[in-house]
Amino acid sequence: GARGAGAGGGAADGQTFSIKFSHVVTPATPKGQAAEKFKQVVEERSGGRITVEIYPNSELYGDKDELQALQSNSVQVLAPASAKFTTIAPALQVLDLPFLFDSVEDIPEVVSPDSAAGKAIYESEALAANNIKVMGLWDNGLKQLSSNTEMRTPESLAGLSFRIQPSDVLRSQFESWGASATPLAFAEVYNALQQGVVDGQENPYSNIESQNMHTVQSHITASNHGYIGYVLVINNQFFESLPPDLRTVVQESADEASAYNREVAATLNEQARTTIEQAGTTTILELTPEERQAFKDRVVPSVWQQYADVIGPDLVDALLAEQNAR
Amino acid sequence: MPATDGGDPPVVPVAGTGAAMQRFDRVLTRVENVLAASTLGLATIIAVGAVLLRYLFGIFLFWSEEAIIYLVIYSTFLGAVITLRHGEHVNVDIFGAFLRKRGRRVVGTIAAAVTVVYLAVVGVFAWLLLFEPFSTSTTTPSLKLPLWVVEAAVPIGFTLMLLRALEILVRTARGIEAFPEAGRSLLEVEADVAGVEAGDIERTRRTPGDPPAPRPDDPGGGDR
Amino acid sequence: MTVASIALVVILFALLFSATPIAVALGLTSFIYFFYFTLIPLTQVPERLFNSLNTFPLMAIPFFVLAASIMSRGGISRRLIAACNAVVGQFRGGLAMTGVLSCMFFAAISGSSPATVVAVGTLIIPAMVASGYGKQFSTGLIATSGSLGILIPPSIPLIVYGIATEESIGDLFIAGLLPGLVAGLMLLGLVLVVSRRRGYGTGAHAITLTGAEKLRAVRDAVLSLALPALVLGGIYGGIFTPTEAAAMAVFYAVVVSVFVYRELDLRALGGILLTSARTSAMIMFIIANGILFSFVLTSERIPGEITELLLSYELNRWTFLLLVNILLLVAGCFMETSSAILILAPILLPIALELGVDPIHLGIVIVMNLEIGMVTPPLGLNLFVASGMSGMSVLQVARAAIPTALVLLAALFLVTYVPAISLAFLGGG
Numbered sequence: 001g002a003r004g005a006g007a008g009g010g011a012a013d014g015q016t017f018s019i020k021f022s023h024v025v026t027p028a029t030p031k032g033q034a035a036e037k038f039k040q041v042v043e044e045r046s047g048g049r050i051t052v053e054i055y056p057n058s059e060l061y062g063d064k065d066e067l068q069a070l071q072s073n074s075v076q077v078l079a080p081a082s083a084k085f086t087t088i089a090p091a092l093q094v095l096d097l098p099f100l101f102d103s104v105e106d107i108p109e110v111v112s113p114d115s116a117a118g119k120a121i122y123e124s125e126a127l128a129a130n131n132i133k134v135m136g137l138w139d140n141g142l143k144q145l146s147s148n149t150e151m152r153t154p155e156s157l158a159g160l161s162f163r164i165q166p167s168d169v170l171r172s173q174f175e176s177w178g179a180s181a182t183p184l185a186f187a188e189v190y191n192a193l194q195q196g197v198v199d200g201q202e203n204p205y206s207n208i209e210s211q212n213m214h215t216v217q218s219h220i221t222a223s224n225h226g227y228i229g230y231v232l233v234i235n236n237q238f239f240e241s242l243p244p245d246l247r248t249v250v251q252e253s254a255d256e257a258s259a260y261n262r263e264v265a266a267t268l269n270e271q272a273r274t275t276i277e278q279a280g281t282t283t284i285l286e287l288t289p290e291e292r293q294a295f296k297d298r299v300v301p302s303v304w305q306q307y308a309d310v311i312g313p314d315l316v317d318a319l320l321a322e323q324n325a326r
Numbered sequence: 327m328p329a330t331d332g333g334d335p336p337v338v339p340v341a342g343t344g345a346a347m348q349r350f351d352r353v354l355t356r357v358e359n360v361l362a363a364s365t366l367g368l369a370t371i372i373a374v375g376a377v378l379l380r381y382l383f384g385i386f387l388f389w390s391e392e393a394i395i396y397l398v399i400y401s402t403f404l405g406a407v408i409t410l411r412h413g414e415h416v417n418v419d420i421f422g423a424f425l426r427k428r429g430r431r432v433v434g435t436i437a438a439a440v441t442v443v444y445l446a447v448v449g450v451f452a453w454l455l456l457f458e459p460f461s462t463s464t465t466t467p468s469l470k471l472p473l474w475v476v477e478a479a480v481p482i483g484f485t486l487m488l489l490r491a492l493e494i495l496v497r498t499a500r501g502i503e504a505f506p507e508a509g510r511s512l513l514e515v516e517a518d519v520a521g522v523e524a525g526d527i528e529r530t531r532r533t534p535g536d537p538p539a540p541r542p543d544d545p546g547g548g549d550r
Numbered sequence: 551m552t553v554a555s556i557a558l559v560v561i562l563f564a565l566l567f568s569a570t571p572i573a574v575a576l577g578l579t580s581f582i583y584f585f586y587f588t589l590i591p592l593t594q595v596p597e598r599l600f601n602s603l604n605t606f607p608l609m610a611i612p613f614f615v616l617a618a619s620i621m622s623r624g625g626i627s628r629r630l631i632a633a634c635n636a637v638v639g640q641f642r643g644g645l646a647m648t649g650v651l652s653c654m655f656f657a658a659i660s661g662s663s664p665a666t667v668v669a670v671g672t673l674i675i676p677a678m679v680a681s682g683y684g685k686q687f688s689t690g691l692i693a694t695s696g697s698l699g700i701l702i703p704p705s706i707p708l709i710v711y712g713i714a715t716e717e718s719i720g721d722l723f724i725a726g727l728l729p730g731l732v733a734g735l736m737l738l739g740l741v742l743v744v745s746r747r748r749g750y751g752t753g754a755h756a757i758t759l760t761g762a763e764k765l766r767a768v769r770d771a772v773l774s775l776a777l778p779a780l781v782l783g784g785i786y787g788g789i790f791t792p793t794e795a796a797a798m799a800v801f802y803a804v805v806v807s808v809f810v811y812r813e814l815d816l817r818a819l820g821g822i823l824l825t826s827a828r829t830s831a832m833i834m835f836i837i838a839n840g841i842l843f844s845f846v847l848t849s850e851r852i853p854g855e856i857t858e859l860l861l862s863y864e865l866n867r868w869t870f871l872l873l874v875n876i877l878l879l880v881a882g883c884f885m886e887t888s889s890a891i892l893i894l895a896p897i898l899l900p901i902a903l904e905l906g907v908d909p910i911h912l913g914i915v916i917v918m919n920l921e922i923g924m925v926t927p928p929l930g931l932n933l934f935v936a937s938g939m940s941g942m943s944v945l946q947v948a949r950a951a952i953p954t955a956l957v958l959l960a961a962l963f964l965v966t967y968v969p970a971i972s973l974a975f976l977g978g979g
């Protein structure tokens with residue numbers, strides 16, 4: 001029917017809906033594959049009452065404008081990097097907190113919808129006010145440190161400069177380790193490392209490998225010190241316009257896609273780590289629990305408390321209590 | 327026309343416009359020119375500064391990229407007003423060469439009317455864009471400016487263009503030369519950019535051994 | 551094809567052929583699509599226009615326009631021509647060869663073709679005519695040689711292609727270099743043949759310079775010739791992004807024109823900024839509306855449908871490239887360069903990838919086609935400019951440019967079917 005994005009035509013009962021899902025990466029990435037999974041499950045479970053059209057590769061919207069498009073219901077579903085939400089919902093910087101997770105296995109529990117951190121994300125009032133509903137959290141993975149020197153202790157980072165995503169929390173993290181931090185676009189990282197504009201960087205293995213960063217970095221410390229993830233969101237007004245049974249279908253499909261994404265991401269990061277090891281250009285250093293704790297002690301709780309006002313004092317207290325209980 | 331002067335056309339009065347209108351026109355022209363040029367200039371200074379600081383002193387201006395983009399966007403939408411004022415927006419004038427004066431006037435009027443419609447409708451929604459919730463609640467990542475501040479380049483540019491387009495429509499429909507800078511062709515724009523003086527082009531035209539060159543205002547060339 | 555797709559095409563062409571500015575035709579068609587065929591809020595139209603330009607690589611365009619403008623005002627055209635004349639002036643047809651060579655060098659500073667035609671043509675056409683080359687030949691030759699401006703880097707259309715396809719603009723610039731040289735050399739070849747047959751540039755018309763004069767002319771132009779080296783070397787060496795390189799080109803141009811050549815007063819920069827802002831706005835406004843229209847096409851999934859349709863015809867990469875050439879030569883007649891790229895590249899690229907055509911090579915082929923489009927009526931910017939300069943009508947210039955355009959066409963087929971010419975410096979081929 002005319003003007004047919006979002007709700008389609010048809011009688012009240014057999015009404016059909018269409019979801020546009022836009023993202024900025026290729027279909028082969030964990031995000032791209034999870035998007036396909038979401039489409040497949042939604043279309044199957046809704047018996048064709050919902051169709052999902054995926055627009056990958058920024059072909060419809062890019063990093064800079066997809067959130068505006070979502071808020072105006074020009075697209076219905078997105079999965080932007082969590083950092084993209086910090087201007088609308090600063091509390092989502094909770095995901096940037098160093099050592100929020102100890103291993104990949106912790107992720108589902110620490111940020112489940114019922115956990116303290118999960119509530120801050122899934123029930124964010126700031127996002128709700130902007131007509132955004134969170135349906136899930138998709139992983140890129142846990143970050144590792146890389147540079148051209150061995151990094152066994154936080155002291156060994158002193159004086160080094162690291163590339164970060166634009167984030168105050170990440171800047172404070174590196175400064176607490178005695179290093180300096182420079183925000184740079186992801187696409188520029190390889191060149192910056194190669195030319196020595198920065199000494200090191202932090203990323204999951206899959207990003208390090210796909211950008212060939214390991215070819216210009218002699219050392220990686222397997223620190224698992226931080227998280228990079230995507231927030232799966234839907235336009236809330238559109239979601240509410242769905243009949244109750246379809247709302248359930250969409251949320252369950254999102255859950256299934258999220259679980260699938262977590263698997264794919266973990267596998268991909270392991271494969272990337274193997275590739276890096278086989279390339280032979282980079283030494284990967286495993287930390288003992290004590291050594292990792294030394295990195296952690298420099299930033300937890302100090303950096304967490306530094307951003308308590310932004311993230312929410314209660315949430316930070318709850319997270320610290322959780323940490324101590326673990 | 328001095329090649330170093332990109333702007334201020336002599337104001338050709340439209341019948342029925344008063345001195346106040348002309349004054350308004352002159353002031354507006356100046357404002358458009360100064361803003362379009364200075365935003366581009368500032369963007370250039372920032373871009374050069376950012377590169378030099380980075381390579382000479384290792385200093386990153388984390389806000390430079392955003393500032394450059396937004397300044398150039400302002401320069402584009404303000405510059406488009408000047409382009410419109412001079413009738414320099416490129417079009418496909420297939421029939422122009424075959425039409426007589428009357429026919430050209432009809433085609434010109436249609437094109438001007440379409441332009442007015444476009445600028446008016448998109449202009450209205452451009453103003454409304456500034457009041458969208460995300461325009462007021464989102465801030466730009468580095469400069470932390472409210473989004474509507476930078477988006478405002480669009481409605482401002484469209485509104486100024488609409489004023490010019492209306493003027494052109496009235497002139498064309500009445501059969502008055504549409505553009506205050508009569509006969510300014512793409513050639514003169516490019517000559518301006520390339521720093522070529524009008525006199526040099528005149529010399530190119532008047533090379534010997536050819537049929538007599540048409541007068542500059544002869545539309546037969548169809549170059550606009 | 552849906553109703554919406556057909557409506558889009560019909561409306562766009564109706565508007566274009568009613569002499570509506572191209573940017574307006576693209577923008578209004580998109581608005582009509584949003585209004586009639588989608589539920590997308592209409593504030594998204596201006597929002598798209600804004601975000602179309604919200605990308606750093608595009609910022610190279612105003613900076614390259616500005617750099618070329620400053621260099622031109624600083625007396626570069628004269629120096630380039632003098633230097634080229636010192637090198638090839640003594641040969642038969644030397645002045646015409648100087649014209650072609652100067653266009654090639656000026657192309658390495660300017661990202662646009664019409665600007666190249668004006669900058670070189672103003673000085674060289676009268677000189678050629680005075681030396682007996684004939685106005686037809688002189689005007690046609692320079693109108694065509696000037697079109698090298700968009701192939702030899704820097705190039706505004708290659709920037710636009712890079713943005714439309716997310717390919718590296720730096721790689722595209724490097725890939726454009728050899729095809730540009732090949733096309734330029736073939737034009738020089740034509741000059742040789744024609745000059746020999748018609749006896750151009752002999753006897754009284756031959757220009758003789760002493761060795762010292764030649765040396766001085768070349769030395770005088772070295773600083774101008776260093777600009778392309780700075781731009782390309784910086785990009786190739788991974789030191790600058792194309793946008794940074796463009797900014798540095800402005801810086802270099804100011805230093806050379808104001809402080810070395812001393813032909814430009816700092817106070818004149820205001821006027822140059824204004825004309826550059828105008829020129830770049832003309833280009834960028836088309837690009838903004840072109841990206842908006844391209845969004846509409848993607849939203850309607852038209853590129854995907856065309857890809858599927860064409861792939862069902864069992865094309866191989868060579869027949870596909872032939873199809874690309876035919877399509878673009880036709881498009882080049884009617885369409886403006888940037889909008890043609892923004893509309894067609896997203897359609898052609900997926901097919902190219904499917905058939906194993908290198909996306910960088912495809913970009914060069916597309917731009918070479920559109921380069922020929924610069925001298926084909928009814929819409930050919932070089933024709934308009936050359937017509938204005940020479941006093942000949944657009945059609946007269948177009949006719950005069952036929953032999954040279956045919957040479958470009960031959961160069962196009964060479965570059966199309968020998969991908970190595972484009973990919974040589976990129977480790978491909």
Ligand code: NA
Nearest residue numbers: 657660699704
């Ligand atoms: Na060029």
Ligand code: NA
Nearest residue numbers: 882883923929
């Ligand atoms: Na053409």
